[in-house]
Amino acid sequence: MNRTAQRKVSPDNLSRVIFGADSAGGRAYDIGHIVVILTSVAVTMAASVASLNAAHGSILHTAEWVLTGLLTLDYCLRLFSVRNRLRYARSFFGMVDLVSILPTYLGVLIPGTQFLSTVRFLRILRVFRVFNLSSYHNEMQALFLALKTSRRRIVVFIFFVLVCVVVLGSLMYTIEGPANGFTSIPLSIYWAIVTLTTVGYGDLSPQTPLGQLLSNVIMLLGYSIIVIPTGIVATSGRGRVPADGPSCPDCGAAGHQTDAFFCRKCGAGLKKPGRADG
DSSP: OHHHHHTTTHHHHHHHHHOOOSSHHHHHHHHHHHHHHHHHHHHHHHHSSSSHHHHHHHHHHHHHHHHHHHHHHHHHHHHHHSHHHHHHSSHHHHHHHHHHHHHHHHHSSSSGGGGGGGGGGGGGGGHHHHHHHHHHHHHHHHHHHHHHHTTTHHHHHHHHHHHHHHHHHHHHHHHGGGGGOOOOOHHHHHHHHHTTTTTTOOSOOOOOOOHEEEHHHHHHHHHHHHHHHHHHTTTOOSSSSOSOOOOTTTTOOOOOOTTBBBBBBTBOOOOTTTTTOO
């Protein structure tokens, strides 16, 4: 094999095709990847319909394995093309790529788990990069940034809600008791969660005046705390949002500034579009 052929199949060139959408080959690869994902999700959904599965079960089964094989090959190529394979495997998209192909294989051992393969629809998030929708990509980055910045406050908020439902559920169990359907504290906590989140299934309801009064307090409390997560995220997403620049050939991270020379995650050098190799 000559040097020209070796360069064509080198990890760096393969990385530009797989992780980059600035070339014709990279764009075609990503579009084909998206088509495979959409087809696979459609096949999984169709297989869950009893009438379709009875009439075309063998075709759907074969199609699922072929599509899973293509996505497995894609995952292997992504691991091969990056310099730091462990870093990519532990990244968000790396874990999504792995988790999306596991249900089909697990379905051989645990029937029914293959329907979880619809999680591969998360891969469609790459569409923002493929079609150069930089403004949407920036908004997605802003959302992730806001969630990351406010993660401690979100944990505190969830802990506060957990304390509330445990206390209020226990109090409702004391007031109503098994005679009115509240047969245990866990069941009463379930009722408190359903009421606090304003879902209200209606399968369990207090019968005594004191219990109904407490349920009114919980419902009003639920409406008052709905706005808290929105405020937490809205006030935490202010900051510099990475632009739609080159992807890292080392870990596969995207969303760099267009003038960036180093990866914002692993520090590896970025190959700029049109920049000569070494």
